Amino acid sequence: MRRPVMSICLALLGPGMAAAAEPALDPLNSPVWPSIRSKYLSGGPVVFDDRVKVSVPSIVENQAQVPITADARNLPGVKKLVIVADLNPIQHILTLTPAKASAYISFRMKVEQGTPVRAAAQTEDGVWHVGGTYLSAAGGGCSAPALARGEARWSATVGQAQGKVWRQPDGSARVRLRVRHPMDTGLARNNTPAYFIESLQMSGSSRDPLATLELFEPVSEDPTVTLMLRLPATDASVDVEGRDNNGGIYKSSLPVAPQS
Amino acid sequence: MQGLPPGMTRRRLLAALAGTAAAQYVSAFGLEASPLSYTLKPQQLAKGVWYVAGAQEAISRDNGGAIANTVVLDSKAGAIVVDTGPSLRYGQQLATLARDLTNKDIARVYVTHFHPDHMFGNQAFRPDTLASSTGVIDGIKSMGSAFADAMYYAAGDWMRGTEPVMPGTILGTEPEDFGDRIIRPLHMTGHTAADLALFDEVSGVLIAGDLVFLDRAPTTPHADIARWRNTLAALGGISHGLLIPGHGPAEPGARGIAQTRQWLETIETQIIEAFDKGLDVAETTALALPAWTEKIALARYEYERSVMHLYAKLEASRWPRVDVR
Numbered sequence: 344m345r346r347p348v349m350s351i352c353l354a355l356l357g358p359g360m361a362a363a364a365e366p367a368l369d370p371l372n373s374p375v376w377p378s379i380r381s382k383y384l385s386g387g388p389v390v391f392d393d394r395v396k397v398s399v400p401s402i403v404e405n406q407a408q409v410p411i412t413a414d415a416r417n418l419p420g421v422k423k424l425v426i427v428a429d430l431n432p433i434q435h436i437l438t439l440t441p442a443k444a445s446a447y448i449s450f451r452m453k454v455e456q457g458t459p460v461r462a463a464a465q466t467e468d469g470v471w472h473v474g475g476t477y478l479s480a481a482g483g484g485c486s487a488p489a490l491a492r493g494e495a496r497w498s499a500t501v502g503q504a505q506g507k508v509w510r511q512p513d514g515s516a517r518v519r520l521r522v523r524h525p526m527d528t529g530l531a532r533n534n535t536p537a538y539f540i541e542s543l544q545m546s547g548s549s550r551d552p553l554a555t556l557e558l559f560e561p562v563s564e565d566p567t568v569t570l571m572l573r574l575p576a577t578d579a580s581v582d583v584e585g586r587d588n589n590g591g592i593y594k595s596s597l598p599v600a601p602q603s
Numbered sequence: 604m605q606g607l608p609p610g611m612t613r614r615r616l617l618a619a620l621a622g623t624a625a626a627q628y629v630s631a632f633g634l635e636a637s638p639l640s641y642t643l644k645p646q647q648l649a650k651g652v653w654y655v656a657g658a659q660e661a662i663s664r665d666n667g668g669a670i671a672n673t674v675v676l677d678s679k680a681g682a683i684v685v686d687t688g689p690s691l692r693y694g695q696q697l698a699t700l701a702r703d704l705t706n707k708d709i710a711r712v713y714v715t716h717f718h719p720d721h722m723f724g725n726q727a728f729r730p731d732t733l734a735s736s737t738g739v740i741d742g743i744k745s746m747g748s749a750f751a752d753a754m755y756y757a758a759g760d761w762m763r764g765t766e767p768v769m770p771g772t773i774l775g776t777e778p779e780d781f782g783d784r785i786i787r788p789l790h791m792t793g794h795t796a797a798d799l800a801l802f803d804e805v806s807g808v809l810i811a812g813d814l815v816f817l818d819r820a821p822t823t824p825h826a827d828i829a830r831w832r833n834t835l836a837a838l839g840g841i842s843h844g845l846l847i848p849g850h851g852p853a854e855p856g857a858r859g860i861a862q863t864r865q866w867l868e869t870i871e872t873q874i875i876e877a878f879d880k881g882l883d884v885a886e887t888t889a890l891a892l893p894a895w896t897e898k899i900a901l902a903r904y905e906y907e908r909s910v911m912h913l914y915a916k917l918e919a920s921r922w923p924r925v926d927v928r
Contacts, residue, residue, distance in 0.1 A: 410884035481756040505922035509881035
């Protein structure tokens with residue numbers, strides 16, 4: 344496991360210069376990294392850290408449904424995980440607050456052009472640990488109308504949810520959930536205004552949130568997420584409450600076998 | 604290689620650039636003017652039967668998208684061409700090749716399905732000679748423009764001037780008589796919603812399009828795997844001589860049919876099992892493939908694509924409804 348890049352850079356700067364805390368060079372060398380850092384990663388120092396991993400497919404055929412996994416499970420004490428795509432017209436993709444969950448999420452996003460995709464994990468000491476990779480893709484995912492817009496009865500399916508929970512050997516609950524929603528970006532050629540699920544909260548029987556997701560327009564139509572929750576052994580369901588930017592509320596309940 | 608320093612090939616220059624900062628942001632467009640000429644090497648399989656083997660690779664700026672097989676048959680009525688390749692330029696070169704090989708004009712051009720590596724050469728042929736099914740034509744109409752975008756991105760300058768062109772002749776189920784060849788169109792489904800295979804009733808040559816792949820992993824972006832497996836069983840029941848797959852070597856016998864079935868069964872089983880355990884796309888993509896697939900070109904690449912193709916369908920069909928109503 345590599346140490347965070349910042350500490351290496353500080354060592355190279357030599358005595359007397361560390362206090363200046365020059366930000367580490369962006370390994371993805373993105374032209375907009377400085378603005379990403381100031382816009383989305385406030386309130387703490389920023390380091391590049393290999394313990395925060397982002398996986399993207401090696402080939403993108405469908406720019407409206409690009410599977411992304413952000414995994415910071417090797418980094419202890421993550422209180423927030425922010426996903427951003429530097430060159431997307433809407434850069435902030437989602438934020439996971441894993442109150443009682445792993446610092447792990449997989450989901451799908453729309454991509455308007457090839458772009459760095461980053462995960463920034465903020466630990467309890469306030470430090471942002473940033474990992475990422477370059478996603479190579481042709482463009483157009485954010486400006487293409489949702490498929491639902493081609494269906495006359497699209498509104499009948501909004502909020503329908505499907506999913507399952509698997510108890511893992513360590514007792515945690517792996518949740519996979521799909522919620523039907525057009526997730527209109529507001530940028531599409533058909534002039535549909537932005538209409539998207541902006542939050543999903545998962546809880547067990549105690550009602551305290553286990554994980555909270557803040558979603559933005561680039562999350563793909565029919566959001567499909569994977570999360571790992573520290574669900575109490577006796578709980579028999581994971582309850583989900585979602586809300587969209589028009590005030591629509593979407594509730595789901597996923598049954599789970601109590602831990603034997 | 605005009606304009607490059609001595610000893611510097613285009614590829615070497617690009618490799619050097621890739622090592623420099625910001626290479627991916629300047630992309631490689633500026634230095635990529637392609638030589639714009641395919642090397643079409645026809646291989647004679649039998650009297651009056653040739654095919655141009657596609658590269659066993661993904662579409663790239665190196666191969667110009669020439670990854671699928673194209674076929675030329677000689678007949679009394681003229682040259683018969685099956686599939687037109689990935690670009691206008693490929694189509695033009697293939698048309699010239701077909702005339703040179705047969706010393707005849709082109710009587711018929713069959714288009715096996717709507718995928719870009721098989722039909723973007725259509726533009727080089729007279730529209731009334733181009734023949735396919737309504738399903739293939741509908742596919743080109745609805746997807747042609749999106750395919751063009753994707754191909755210009757993947758293959759670059761090789762695509763210059765290429766536009767989608769619909770075949771002007773719609774095939775029924777009756778065979779077409781070319782004098783010494785009688786070509787029966789077989790309207791099938793599985794690789795896409797409309798796959799055309801062609802069977803020469805005189806010589807026994809079976810041209811399978813992308814219903815059959817050999818030593819190259821099958822592609823599934825528009826596949827219905829259950830139907831595809833049924834279709835492969837039906838193809839296996841045809842008593843044929845030479846089998847020319849859409850990708851991979853032409854040979855007598857049915858090895859391509861068996862291998863395509865085995866691949867589809869292997870990946871479908873592996874993907875569904877992983878899905879049912881709750882793995883997400885990246886986790887399922889990372890799983891190892893069985894050892895026998897190591898000799899199959901592009902096995903990992905196509906497996907990764909297939910995971911993405913199948914997952915959306917599995918999520919919609921295999922999970923229970925959980926919304927509180």
